[in-house]
Amino acid sequence: SPPPPLPPPPAPPPNSPPPPSPPSPSTSSCFALREAAPGTWPIRAPESFPYSCGEGDAGLAPSCLDSGRVTFAEATDACAAAGARLCSAFELAAGVAQDPDCPDNDQLAWSRSACGPGLYYTVKAQNDTFASIDESQCRSEGDDRNRARLRCCADILESPPPPPGPPPGPQPGAALPTPASQAGARPAPPAETSVDLDETDLANLGGEGQSGAGPAAQPPLETGVDLSAEDLANLNAAEDAAPDYYPAARREAVRPDADGSAAGDA
Numbered sequence: 001s002p003p004p005p006l007p008p009p010p011a012p013p014p015n016s017p018p019p020p021s022p023p024s025p026s027t028s029s030c031f032a033l034r035e036a037a038p039g040t041w042p043i044r045a046p047e048s049f050p051y052s053c054g055e056g057d058a059g060l061a062p063s064c065l066d067s068g069r070v071t072f073a074e075a076t077d078a079c080a081a082a083g084a085r086l087c088s089a090f091e092l093a094a095g096v097a098q099d100p101d102c103p104d105n106d107q108l109a110w111s112r113s114a115c116g117p118g119l120y121y122t123v124k125a126q127n128d129t130f131a132s133i134d135e136s137q138c139r140s141e142g143d144d145r146n147r148a149r150l151r152c153c154a155d156i157l158e159s160p161p162p163p164p165g166p167p168p169g170p171q172p173g174a175a176l177p178t179p180a181s182q183a184g185a186r187p188a189p190p191a192e193t194s195v196d197l198d199e200t201d202l203a204n205l206g207g208e209g210q211s212g213a214g215p216a217a218q219p220p221l222e223t224g225v226d227l228s229a230e231d232l233a234n235l236n237a238a239e240d241a242a243p244d245y246y247p248a249a250r251r252e253a254v255r256p257d258a259d260g261s262a263a264g265d266a
Helices: 030-036 072-081 089-093 129-134 199-205 229-241 248-254
Strands: 052-055 108-116 119-124 137-140 152-155
Touching (some): 030 052, 089 108, 089 119, 089 129, 108 137
Antiparallel strands (some): 052 152, 119 137
């Protein structure tokens, strides 16, 4: 049958602050504490608390072999200094920290279980759940006259690491990924180069009156046009500056061959 509930805590004084949150798991695991002091920190109550170990002597100051009692703050600090924590009331009652080398297992020890604002249960550190809970006392942590024995517990797993932070952003100088909508898009045409064309050039190109208005609509392909060497040089410069706007057929038709005649001349 389950153990009886803890006795009801006394009524808190009016306008009292809320009780503190329970402490975090031990900073050192049972295995780490046992490795530092072989033969200590065993799991003494595997059926009730298989993930907790306890100790009353090794590595504690004062230990159970000392005759003195400690305040709640002293007990908390002593357990933390050893890499452990205060036991809960049920851990003490289940015998998690019942040390066979300690003569004070039948005396009240501080627990981390709160019974009110600034109040904590003191429980006997012996494996007698019913008697221990029935004889537990609720004591104030701030009164130096309230002293009890020291028992500490630890966990199989130490305090978890802090949660991971947000994923890192792009590194300085790294190229940003290209959106899928832009993948495979046709590259923009090169910037237009200013070419000095006279009226004859514009007439031959079919773009008279459109100077400075950007690329004009493509006129029908003309062959056998009589162009001077200067006209051809200007035309070739214009075509080389914007090859996407001048088809290869036009260049083949008007550019001279090695003998100086246009490709379109018969």
